[in-house]
Amino acid sequence: MASVAEARRLVVKIGSALLVGPEGLRTDWLRGLAEDVAEAKARGSDVILVSSGSIALGRRVLGLPAGALALEQSQAAASVGQIRLARAYEEALAPHGIKAGQVLVTLEDTEDRRRYLNSRATMETLLSLGVVPIVNENDTVATDEIRFGDNDRLAAQVAVTIGADVLVLLSDVDGLYTANPKEDPTARRFDFVDRITPEIEAMAGDAVSGVSKGGMKTKLMAGKTATAGGCAMAITEGSVLRPLRALSEGAPSTWFAAHGDPQAARKRWIAAMKPRGEIVVDAGAAQALSEGKSLLPAGVTTVKGRFERGDPVAIQGPEGGILGKGLVRYTSEEARAIAGRRSGDIAGILGYPGRAALIHRDDMVL
Numbered sequence: 001m002a003s004v005a006e007a008r009r010l011v012v013k014i015g016s017a018l019l020v021g022p023e024g025l026r027t028d029w030l031r032g033l034a035e036d037v038a039e040a041k042a043r044g045s046d047v048i049l050v051s052s053g054s055i056a057l058g059r060r061v062l063g064l065p066a067g068a069l070a071l072e073q074s075q076a077a078a079s080v081g082q083i084r085l086a087r088a089y090e091e092a093l094a095p096h097g098i099k100a101g102q103v104l105v106t107l108e109d110t111e112d113r114r115r116y117l118n119s120r121a122t123m124e125t126l127l128s129l130g131v132v133p134i135v136n137e138n139d140t141v142a143t144d145e146i147r148f149g150d151n152d153r154l155a156a157q158v159a160v161t162i163g164a165d166v167l168v169l170l171s172d173v174d175g176l177y178t179a180n181p182k183e184d185p186t187a188r189r190f191d192f193v194d195r196i197t198p199e200i201e202a203m204a205g206d207a208v209s210g211v212s213k214g215g216m217k218t219k220l221m222a223g224k225t226a227t228a229g230g231c232a233m234a235i236t237e238g239s240v241l242r243p244l245r246a247l248s249e250g251a252p253s254t255w256f257a258a259h260g261d262p263q264a265a266r267k268r269w270i271a272a273m274k275p276r277g278e279i280v281v282d283a284g285a286a287q288a289l290s291e292g293k294s295l296l297p298a299g300v301t302t303v304k305g306r307f308e309r310g311d312p313v314a315i316q317g318p319e320g321g322i323l324g325k326g327l328v329r330y331t332s333e334e335a336r337a338i339a340g341r342r343s344g345d346i347a348g349i350l351g352y353p354g355r356a357a358l359i360h361r362d363d364m365v366l
Helices: 027-042 054-062 071-096 107-111 113-128 151-161 198-202 216-228 243-248 262-271 283-290 332-338 343-350
Strands: 009-014 046-051 100-105 132-137 166-171 232-237 253-256 277-281 300-305 312-316 322-327
Touching: 009 027, 009 151, 027 046, 027 071, 027 243, 046 071, 046 113, 046 151, 054 071, 071 100, 071 132, 100 113, 113 132, 113 151, 132 151, 151 166, 151 216, 151 262, 166 216, 166 243, 198 216, 216 232, 216 253, 232 243, 262 322, 277 283, 283 322, 300 332, 332 343
Parallel strands: 009 046, 009 166, 046 132, 100 132, 166 232, 277 312
Antiparallel strands: 232 253, 277 300, 312 322
């Protein structure tokens, strides 16, 4: 079974009810979480935090009433709260020598391939620089049509996007039960779920907290996304001061088994796409690709078809055979302009500093 201590890349979702109490931000709890993050990074894990709380913080500052808010009120509260939320994480992580970065996304950002590549590249770069990304839905601009609506599903999508192997949902419940334990004293918690079946889904209730939006239904939806992408998931009660340490030491929880490897799941997703064009490479590039390297513009001889950034394209070898498929980082016009040229020449040709690789190895299947 997966564990927090062995995670290579860990995504942690923090619910509003954990972060914001009746008196405002729970700074002691946040400092404890920061200690957990520091320990995980010291073990060599990448850590990404998906944090609710901006609206809950902002509505207190603005004096907005309890209960449901109109869309424009929620967006105003988020605008004020996001500043305070980001500052709170920055101040909690700074004593450990850890930098925080804010990443605001909407559902559209994960459904559109170009935006998907942008957000993935940003988070990968932050992680490579030792930064802990603090991800939240961009509530200041998102409307119902482009919203996740809850950070459980957002966290699962982030986990799949960056190839995490463990997702932890810190919540106000300590796992999945056969029934609502607040209503049924005989309800039994599942320690481990191998597969989320229709029978399992039928056991999910609604949200308990008046602050949190996500109930068990959204957590199971998150679980289906994460586990299908090769990421194990845990649901645990997170109000203790060191929630990740508590989980690693055996705190009550429900673990959901991953199905496959995160990178393999991503490769299957790319392989299933229909190519929008073709990139023909020379023998040197073909050899480099076979060694697991990215495709650089210098190795490209011909660009066929019309495609946009983020579209799938076929990679053709010098003898005419198809070597693989990948998500391209330039439009077809840009790819033609830089084909056969060194990466250092891209800025001079296109007028802006582009990415070194035409297709990154993580966005490619051979």
